[in-house]
Amino acid sequence: MSHFAFYENVTACEECDFINPIPPLKSGERFRCQHCGHVLISVHRQVAARIMAAGLSSLLMLALAMSFPFLGFSTNGIERTVTLFHTLSVLLSQGHLVLGSIISLALFVFPLVYLFSILFLVWSFQHKPILNFAQRYCVRWVVVIQPWLMVDVFLVGILVALVKMNSLADISFELSFWAFCGYVILLLKTESLVDKRWLWNKVAGKADDQSVVTGTAKEQGVIGCHFCGATLAAHKRHCNRCGHSVYSRRPKSLSSTAALLVASLLIYIPANVFPIMETTFLGNTEPSTIMGGVLLLWSLGSYPVALIILLASVVIPLAKVLSLSWLCWQCHFPSKRLTEQKIKLYRITEFVGRWSMIDVFVVAILTSMVQMGNFMSILPGTAVLSFTAMVVLTMLAAMTFDPRLLWDKDEARTVSVSERREE
Known part of the structure; x- marks a missing residue:
């Protein structure tokens, strides 16, 4: 099995800023960051x-x-x-x-x-x-x-x-x-x-390799490009x-994330108060909120679907806001909890973000299927747009958060503890 040599010799991890020397890779192999375990390169056969x-x-x-x-x-x-x-x-x-x-x-x-x-x-x-x-x-x-x-x-x-x-x-x-x-x-x-x-x-x-040793890119005066993985001199503003x-750290990462989280919480209120769907049956129109739909499905015995909607539309959006808020807090006041656990929480938060769109797609599908006038019809409610905006804002909040800040605080806390021990 031949080795693949078209990658540069070093790259900086976008999650922890750790410099990783890239070994020769074979097809079917994945190369993970030696520091945090984030997948940096995947090599596929043909x-x-x-x-x-x-x-x-x-x-x-x-x-x-x-x-x-x-x-x-x-x-x-x-x-x-x-x-x-x-x-x-x-x-x-x-x-x-x-x-x-x-x-x-x-x-x-x-x-x-x-x-x-x-x-x-x-x-x-x-x-x-x-x-x-x-x-x-x-x-x-x-x-x-x-x-x-x-x-x-x-x-x-x-x-x-x-x-x-x-x-x-x-x-x-x-x-x-x-x-x-x-x-x-x-x-x-x-x-x-x-x-x-x-x-x-x-x-x-291939990118121009920088003279670096094991450690973070910031410590060695280089910057890792998020977009292509190249390592650059610290004074660079654009990737060659x-x-x-x-940028060594995303500009205004915490303030941007916090602003998006506050906006998402504010817009989540009308998303739950107003109906997300309006059902007409035999001339009678009945509005349904997100929680109302969950309770209706539960009463009809559709327990798995009710749980899916509850998780996707209620639990996950709120959990994303709470998780990202806690991670922002940890960037200012880090706890003794391991940074690896915080990074895992960030990865989960980023992964599940788009699944909150299930309820929006459900409304769109039912609207297209059920259009029979006063006999039976389903229309989107006023909360659909609010809920969609909330999902998009939380996804953007996860994207603007810079996880390297967590490692910075972890290293600073470790240095502080070691200094106190020496004293």
Whole structure:
């Protein structure tokens, strides 16, 4: 098995700022930070061919998912089928432009931009000469969009919506639903094959190695680029390889995170007070809040779905706010708790953030399926936009938080304790 030597010799971990010498890597191997265990590089066997195959297949599955009926719906002799595109068109036709825009971004715009960008990059690596600036823009799009891909969350939202409707109507899975499942699996596979350091090495070559030894980049007067993994001299303001802004620590990280958390808490109040969905049945309209929907599902015996909604829409958003608030506090007043545990909490908080969008997707799906006038119809409530904004703000708060600050305080506390012992 051959070694891969296209990576630079050293890189700085984006979570702890520790300088890591990169050994020769074999296909199938992962290289983790020697200090905090964060995965820095993933090397895949025949990665270009596999990305091309998975990416093209996911586009084919999306085309099939758009071409045929998606779900079937029947109640009291009334039958109808909906397509995937119908989910978007119903929201836009009824004036829910913001919610429709969110669905279009999650289902079509972001995934398509991501797939076309990565496919173009892989193709361009084998067909030179090619415009290098186009490659650079595509890598930037791939890195920036990846955290906002939510097709898997949308698929879970579909299943939750169908469980909600199971007591009111008969639901059938049509051909496009299975194609959409294939699209989700293949898109996730494409994501798992993409490594940003590999992309930048292919687009811009190896970074100039700095003369460093084991320790943090800040201690040695160098800066690690978050965007491509290069190490640069401390006086640099932009990366020589990718052109992205570089900084030893994210500017105004704690104040930005705190501001976003306060805003998310404030907007979470109307998200719970006002109805997130309005259901009309036989001319009677009944609004439903987030907790109201959870209690209704529980009373109907749908305990697993009720717990999913409770976790995704109530527990996780509040837990994210509390976790990030505590981490910000630890950056000012660190406790004796191990920093490794704080970093694990940060990673979990960052990972689960997008799953709070399940309830928003559930409302969008039910709205597209159930439109039968006064007999039965479902419309989004005023709380949908507030809840969506809350999810986005907490995701941005996690992105603006700089976990390296936790290690800085940990090192400062360790030095202080050692000095007191010497005295």
